[in-house]
Amino acid sequence: MTDYLALAEDIAREAGEMLLAKRPDRPEVLAVKSSPTDVVTALDRAAEELIRARIAAARPGDAVLGEEGGDTPGGSGVRWIVDPIDGTVNFLYGLPDWCVSLAVEVDGEVVAGVVNVVPRGEVFTASRGSGAYLAGRRLQCNTGVPLPQALVATGFGYESNRREVQAEVLAHVLPRVRDIRRYGSAAADLCAVAAGRVDAYYERGVNTWDHAAGGLIAVEAGARLGGLRGREPNSDLTLCAAPDLFDALHDMLLPLDPERDA
Numbered sequence: 001m002t003d004y005l006a007l008a009e010d011i012a013r014e015a016g017e018m019l020l021a022k023r024p025d026r027p028e029v030l031a032v033k034s035s036p037t038d039v040v041t042a043l044d045r046a047a048e049e050l051i052r053a054r055i056a057a058a059r060p061g062d063a064v065l066g067e068e069g070g071d072t073p074g075g076s077g078v079r080w081i082v083d084p085i086d087g088t089v090n091f092l093y094g095l096p097d098w099c100v101s102l103a104v105e106v107d108g109e110v111v112a113g114v115v116n117v118v119p120r121g122e123v124f125t126a127s128r129g130s131g132a133y134l135a136g137r138r139l140q141c142n143t144g145v146p147l148p149q150a151l152v153a154t155g156f157g158y159e160s161n162r163r164e165v166q167a168e169v170l171a172h173v174l175p176r177v178r179d180i181r182r183y184g185s186a187a188a189d190l191c192a193v194a195a196g197r198v199d200a201y202y203e204r205g206v207n208t209w210d211h212a213a214g215g216l217i218a219v220e221a222g223a224r225l226g227g228l229r230g231r232e233p234n235s236d237l238t239l240c241a242a243p244d245l246f247d248a249l250h251d252m253l254l255p256l257d258p259e260r261d262a
């Protein structure tokens with residue numbers, strides 16, 4: 001059987017090296033996407049092209065889903081889920097929380113995930129059933145944290161029609177938790193849950209490429225990942241925390257079920 005994790009790690013490291021080497025002092029915005037704040041640079045596209053070329057060379061029959069290049073079908077039952085830069089706004093400003101996120105799905109189940117937080121030199125990895133690791137150390141999320149003591153990471157996806165609802169949800173959450181952290185990369189947030197650097201994470205409207213790799217890393221570190229009312233993580237709100245805290249976070253967020261403005 002192919003060692004999917006080893007291949008994914010090689011590719012995520014190579015893409016990270018390319019991005020570090022080629023990142024200009026002030027990267028230029030190439031285009032805006034869903035809103036003026038939702039941007040893409042030439043290097044988002046170049047990194048995805050590099051990743052796709054490496055996948056095609058090693059495993060020509062595999063499908064690929066990438067944020068910048070969309071869906072490429074394949075016949076092997078294996079699909080790679082690619083976010084070439086998660087945290088593009090941080091990349092643009094020279095802030096250290098951006099990463100290359102790569103996940104491998106076999107028959108619809110994510111089996112391997114790599115999140116390379118390039119500026120920090122941290123490569124998080126997981127394969128299903130074998131734990132999550134950072135620099136050879138097995139990761140374990142925090143457990144037994146009551147909601148009022150929980151440090152909660154969140155993000156605000158850039159679609160402009162979401163902003164007011166995001167603010168409403170935040171106003172509800174902030175008085176009920178220890179504090180909020182907003183790093184700007186969903187994949188890195190999920191790795192922060194895995195490493196116990198935050199206790200929980202929630203965000204509206206993340207996409208498959210944002211959570212596929214980081215989600216497996218968090219789950220392999222003992223966290224639960226899901227949406228509201230047992231839904232899938234990317235259908236509306238994505239929540240991640242140790243199982244007891246997950247339930248408390250879920251119940252706090254349920255009255256704000258975003259279905260109503262979907």
Ligand code: 2AM
Nearest residue numbers: 086087088155156157158159185186205
């Ligand atoms: P990106 O940097 O790959 O675009 C910021 O809150 C997080 O949301 C980042 O992980 C960012 O990924 C992601 N994001 C950006 N635009 C988004 C959008 N329109 N909808 C949902 N998530 C988005």
Ligand code: CA
Nearest residue numbers: 039040067088
């Ligand atoms: Ca983007």
Ligand code: CA
Nearest residue numbers: 083086087210
């Ligand atoms: Ca992303």
Ligand code: CA
Nearest residue numbers: 067083085086
């Ligand atoms: Ca991206």
